[in-house]
Amino acid sequence: MATTVSTRPRPGAGRQRPAARRGPVSGSPWLWLMPLGTVLLLVLVYPVIEIVRLSFTDASLVSGEPYSVTADTYASLLRGTDFRHTLQVTFLFVLASVVFQLLLGLAIALLINGAEKRGLRGVVATRAVVLTAWAIPGVIIGVIWSLLYQETGSGVLNHGLSLLGFSGNTPFLSDPDNALVSVVVANIWRGTALSMILCYAGIKTVPEQVYEAARIDGASRLQTLFRVTLPMMLPILTMNLVLATVETFNSFDMVLSLTGGGPGTATQVLALDVYDQIFRQLNLGRGAAMAVVLMVINILVIGLYVRLIERQERQI
Amino acid sequence: MTRRTPIRPAPQAGRVRAGRRRSDAAYYAAMLLLVLVFAFPLVWVASLSLKTGSEVLQSPPSLLPDDPQWGNYAHVLQTTPVGRYLVNSLILVAASVSGALVLSIPAAYALSRFRARTRGRRTFSRAVLAAQLLSPLIIAVPVYRVFVTLHLINDYVGLVLVYIAISAPFLTWFLKNYLDTVPTELDEAGRVDGCSRLRALVLLVLPAAKPGIVSAAILAGVTTWSQFVLPFILVDAPELAPVSVGVVNLQSTSGEITTQYLAAGSMLAVAPVVVLFVVLQRHIVGALTAGAVKT
Numbered sequence: 337m338a339t340t341v342s343t344r345p346r347p348g349a350g351r352q353r354p355a356a357r358r359g360p361v362s363g364s365p366w367l368w369l370m371p372l373g374t375v376l377l378l379v380l381v382y383p384v385i386e387i388v389r390l391s392f393t394d395a396s397l398v399s400g401e402p403y404s405v406t407a408d409t410y411a412s413l414l415r416g417t418d419f420r421h422t423l424q425v426t427f428l429f430v431l432a433s434v435v436f437q438l439l440l441g442l443a444i445a446l447l448i449n450g451a452e453k454r455g456l457r458g459v460v461a462t463r464a465v466v467l468t469a470w471a472i473p474g475v476i477i478g479v480i481w482s483l484l485y486q487e488t489g490s491g492v493l494n495h496g497l498s499l500l501g502f503s504g505n506t507p508f509l510s511d512p513d514n515a516l517v518s519v520v521v522a523n524i525w526r527g528t529a530l531s532m533i534l535c536y537a538g539i540k541t542v543p544e545q546v547y548e549a550a551r552i553d554g555a556s557r558l559q560t561l562f563r564v565t566l567p568m569m570l571p572i573l574t575m576n577l578v579l580a581t582v583e584t585f586n587s588f589d590m591v592l593s594l595t596g597g598g599p600g601t602a603t604q605v606l607a608l609d610v611y612d613q614i615f616r617q618l619n620l621g622r623g624a625a626m627a628v629v630l631m632v633i634n635i636l637v638i639g640l641y642v643r644l645i646e647r648q649e650r651q652i
Numbered sequence: 653m654t655r656r657t658p659i660r661p662a663p664q665a666g667r668v669r670a671g672r673r674r675s676d677a678a679y680y681a682a683m684l685l686l687v688l689v690f691a692f693p694l695v696w697v698a699s700l701s702l703k704t705g706s707e708v709l710q711s712p713p714s715l716l717p718d719d720p721q722w723g724n725y726a727h728v729l730q731t732t733p734v735g736r737y738l739v740n741s742l743i744l745v746a747a748s749v750s751g752a753l754v755l756s757i758p759a760a761y762a763l764s765r766f767r768a769r770t771r772g773r774r775t776f777s778r779a780v781l782a783a784q785l786l787s788p789l790i791i792a793v794p795v796y797r798v799f800v801t802l803h804l805i806n807d808y809v810g811l812v813l814v815y816i817a818i819s820a821p822f823l824t825w826f827l828k829n830y831l832d833t834v835p836t837e838l839d840e841a842g843r844v845d846g847c848s849r850l851r852a853l854v855l856l857v858l859p860a861a862k863p864g865i866v867s868a869a870i871l872a873g874v875t876t877w878s879q880f881v882l883p884f885i886l887v888d889a890p891e892l893a894p895v896s897v898g899v900v901n902l903q904s905t906s907g908e909i910t911t912q913y914l915a916a917g918s919m920l921a922v923a924p925v926v927v928l929f930v931v932l933q934r935h936i937v938g939a940l941t942a943g944a945v946k947t
Contacts, residue, residue: 368762372755372820379791379817380783386794444686451679462683464933466690471925473878473896479903479918480693483700483911489711492696498712525693530940537941579785586787589880593900607789614793615885627790638782 384631390624397618409625418601419609419626426606429520430584436524437580438573441531446561448532449539463536470529478593481522485509485594512602515595519603522594523587527580534576538569571648578641582634606630694922700915701725708911724916732913734920736891737898742924744808744883744894745876748815749869756820757865760827761853765836776825783821788881791818796885806889814882819872826871830864831857867939870932877925895921 391410395403413419444466451459469477484493485508498504508518542565550560566573588607591597597604597612604612607630613623695715700708702720729735763776795814796805804810834857842852858865880896887893890901899921906914929936 365762365766368758368766372759372824375755375813375817375820376783379795379814380786380821383791383794384786386797387790390794447679447682447686451683454676454679456676456679456683458680458683460933462687463937464930465687467933467936468694468926468929469690471874471878471929472922473880473899475880475896476899476918476921479899479914480697482903483697483915483918484693488709490709490713492713495712504712525690529690533937533940536937540941582785586785586789588789589896593903607787610789611881620793624793627787627793630787631790634785634787635782638785642778 387624387627387631390620391628393621393624395620395624397614397620403621406621409621412622413625413629421601422604422606422609422626425516425602425604426585428516429523429603429605430581432520433523433527433584434577434580436520437527437531437584438577440524440528441576442535442573444528444532445535445539446565448536466532467529469526470533472526474526474587474589475593477522477526478590481518481525481590482509482594485518509595510599512599515599515602519591519594523584523590526590527583530583531576531580534572534579535569538572538576539565541572542568571645574641574644574648578637581637585630585633585637606633694919694926697915697918700912701919703912705910705912721912724912725920728913728916728920732902732917733891733893734895734898734902734917737893737895738920738924740892740898741877741894741896744812744815745873747808747812748819748876749872751812751816752819752823752872753865753869755816756823756827756868757853757858759820759824760831761857763824763828764831765839780821780825788818788879792882792885799886804886806887806892808892811883811886814886815876815879818879818882819876823868823872826868827861827864830861830868833864834860867935870936871939874925874929874936 392405392407393403394406394408448459448463451462472480485491487494487505487507487510489495489498489504491508493508494504494506497506507514509515546564546568547560550564555563586607588605588611591603591605591608592611595603597608606626610623610626610630613619613626615623617623699715699717701724702722703717703724704719704721707714707717791814795810799805799807799810802810838856838860839849839852842856843849847855877894878896879894880900883894884897884900887897890898893901899918902914902917
């Protein structure tokens with residue numbers, strides 16, 4: 337990948353001394369890697385294996401050990417309509433969130449980069465304000481938006497809508513269709529910050545000379561954007577897409593404090609459903625099976641990413 | 653596609669300046685809109701937190717409270733454990749980030765300095781990505797069962813261990829990239845002087861890598877501060893809850909008439925990170941940018 341990170345004296349210097357290029361240290365790195373490896377095995381690898389095992393049982397969270405092995409958990413997920421509904425809600429939630437997070441993140445990054453190049457004032461402050469959303473815990477974002485979405489005339493968003501001539505009593509969270517839209521809007525607000533900073537980093541990887549060349553060739557601004565900037569930031573855009581997708585599939589903290597999955601199950605996303613099954617309804621087996629579905633989705637997204645990256649690397 | 657002619661007639665200088673000024677204004681307008689959209693939710697909550705109970709229910713709402721009720725904050729601090737939650741979060745973040753650094757620095761050093769094939773490294777960086785993207789919820793369930801057996805529920809030792817495991821892969825990868833930029837001559841000089849490898853790392857390499865370590869620690873700290881699922885499940889004593897869980901507790905006990913207290917609690921919960929963020933803004937942007945570029 338072409339980067340402009342200038343603090344890396346490494347590649348040229350290393351190649352002159354083949355012995356040093358392989359690393360100055362012979363001997364085994366295992367001792368150095370072992371502490372980390374042990375913790376990861378215990379806390380990351382073991383749970384993954386365990387959750388797959390549990391998903392084939394009818395275990396409950398309270399009754400503990402005596403349970404029977406069964407594949408019925410998956411069969412019942414497929415049979416029932418609840419799980420299909422959850423998946424539908426989840427895909428809508430993820431699709432809408434990710435599309436807007438990426439587009440807005442990109443637009444804001446371009447704006448900030450443009451303003452920076454013109455030497456305008458307030459760029460750093462604007463960037464900081466956008467980024468604070470990233471630093472606020474998801475549950476608190478849910479609480480904050482639940483305050484904005486107050487459904488009476490005293491709610492600020494409702495007041496805003498009434499000034500625009502709409503009803504001032506919009507049921508943002510108590511109407512099932514509105515609720516999903518409201519959750520998506522709050523989630524876009526939350527996730528745009530990270531998307532913006534990744535895009536911003538991507539824009540910075542495009543060397544100034546390339547723009548110079550485009551300018552000399554008489555490329556218009558739109559042409560420069562679509563023919564130069566975006567293609568060159570493709571690796572970062574891809575990573576951004578994957579991070580946003582997986583994060584949104586996994587997210588349930590904001591939804592929990594904003595709607596709790598409701599009204600009914602209108603905003604019951606997959607991760608929230610897993611939590612609900614296991615810790616509220618104590619159905620460990622069924623919840624574990626859902627968790628495995630969630631994990632498989634993540635693996636598919638990451639797998640796709642790796643394929644894309646490999647193809648991009650081959651093209652470069 | 654029609655291409656514009658490369659050579660355009662030079663426009664009059666005055667027109668260029670006017671056009672430039674107009675597009676500068678467009679940039680300023682767009683930035684103002686951005687600030688409004690992204691700052692407004694917090695500004696509104698701040699306003700709610702300073703209102704009286706009846707003002708909160710007033711319709712239409714007003715942005716500025718008539719008579720700012722700073723006492724709401726005192727009330728929240730006295731009647732709810734928000735202060736305690738903040739301290740808990742601070743302890744958890746400090747312990748987890750330092751623990752994760754203790755594990756990741758040797759690992760990053762090994763990956764940066766020892767002989768390793770490129771394929772191994774590529775596998776490693778992908779494994780790190782995968783580990784980072786694994787939902788904490790998936791980890792929480794089996795860990796919960798183990799912790800119940802080991803009586804580690806409501807014990808920070810267990811929770812910190814899980815936090816460490818979650819942030820260590822990212823830290824290792826980030827630090828490995830940073831250590832790659834620290835010249836190996838530094839370690840070699842230490843070895844010549846008779847330092848052990850560990851001493852060379854601690855005395856020579858780490859000081860040189862300090863900016864990278866600080867960036868990594870900030871990023872890991874912010875994500876640890878935001879953790880919700882794990883403490884929500886692994887800690888059920890209310891007095892041990894970190895601030896993310898604490899605000900949810902606050903929300904569940906708050907009704908319409910106490911909205912202003914919920915708002916004040918949320919502001920208190922958010923304030924430390926937001927302040928830290930504004931102060932360290934450049935550093936954080938630098939860290940995020942560097943991290944993103946090196947993937």
